[in-house]
Amino acid sequence: MTRGCCRAVLLMLLLSPLTGIAAPRVITLAPHLAELVAAVGGADHLVGVSRYSDHPPEIRGLPSVGDAFQFNEEQILTLRPTLVLAWGGGTPLSEIQRLRALQLPVEIIEVQRLPEVAAAMRRIGQLLGRAEAGREAAEAFEQRLEALRVRTGRPVAVFYQVSESPLYTLSDAHVASDVIRWCGGRNVFADAPVIAPQVSREAVLAARPELLLYSSPTGERPWRRLEAIPAVAQRQLHHIPADWLTRPGPRLLLGTERVCDHVSAVRSARSVPVDSPPGQAAGQ
Template sequence: MPTGSRVRGSGFRVRTGLAVGLMLALALSAATEPAGAQPPRVIALAPHLAELAFAAGAGDALVGTVAWSDYPAEAAELPLIGDAFRLDLERVLGLDPDLALAWEGGTPAAAAERLEELGIEVAWIRIGRLEEIGSALVEIGRRLGRPDRGQQAAKDYRSALAERPEPAEADLPTFYQVSERPLYTLGGRHILTEVLRRCGARNIFADLDVEASAVDYEAVLARQPAVIVAGTEPGGDDPLQRWRRDRDHLPDDLSLIAVEPDTLIRPTPRIIDGIDLLCRLLP
């Protein structure tokens, strides 16, 4: 009997040790669980960043965004914290975010530094080319706790982009008008330059090493565009009225096209729709 008692006691100690080990393992697993299991509270510092968060399946992590964040509809319902260049820090603090999505090349460095001083992590998102929209979807999905959905969104986008390759030649001289007064256009750094190339067109101000710039009316004419594309808002004034008024002094074959700008110039998956529309409208 004593020997059997010792055997049973040993088994009990083994089972107890295994149970304790399992509990410790579970505790360590919980302590080291990826932050993605509980999405951070996030603010988007540009309209396209809010749209990308929703496209990556992580819109529910957003607690605030900036003016003109109007797509999808859920983005327009989020609290506003300012615009792409000026933030209301009191509103930001009231939302208690722990992560801010910043626009590399657009968000002022001083604004990002102030957020970091307040203990808010800043994630810079760079999109300079169409292919980088896919990378942004992956990164945002990862940072906001939806890695699988971000990767799937990127895969879908890249597949759609691959179906729309650049033609061998892109030589249709095209002027893109952001605004009439002052007369603003987009330069070589802006993704629109690549969008135009997908449709066989050439940005006549692609040599400007900037995202956007004011230009002179005479400078536009000197570059002899065959097409003028102007962004327009529903219910707004005709953005091409000056060109139409001066039609007698312009080439007879100059094409004037007005388009809704968001799908053309916002670096999000919807830019595929913008490419398709522009390619249909260009002569």
């Protein structure tokens, strides 16, 4: 059987009536979308996910339909989804158009700012027929998020290191920058022209961050001797798991809590005289 004929047969099967199957069959095209589906109680509806979808643990054995940018159309058709969730701003438009041309029901979910996580939960809940669960998950997220918000005071200059070699960070186009701002911080590379700019150590030195966050466990190594950076001089270098800041899903709340704790510590240290004994900033 030729490739074209095989695809035609799969498409025919997809469009045939699904008798006796009432539950949604969902495929997600980015890891955070699988997390959002699970957050509204829809993990059992997932039949396929994108590569690197590893949370919550129960989805790890699901078929992978590709990475975040290229997908196996034949496998997707074989899984017979009733809903495909695409990543707004991430899934290439060409891939979305290709899937829609196969008459697959593709919905785009976009999260650019922290409050949009709750909006995504509500939307996915509606799409899965779990509107109440989506609303409850969204409200719980919003309540915890609002409790963390910092609205006053001089912003803390923050550098977020995505990778150390080469040295990459994130601009204001990424939701991680919104997390920093939410906590009363200022992303020192917020104005970069691309979402994930490569920067130099000299540029970081010139930005003089008061807080340096990094995504890999060894991310502080390039900075330990650079005491000219306020964050290094004040020992404000901290690891935050990458998934807590780079995936625009429910676990952004964990990242926000951690970032807010560190920003708060920097603010507290500002009020302590320079010649104070060690530990006074922590209330010791």
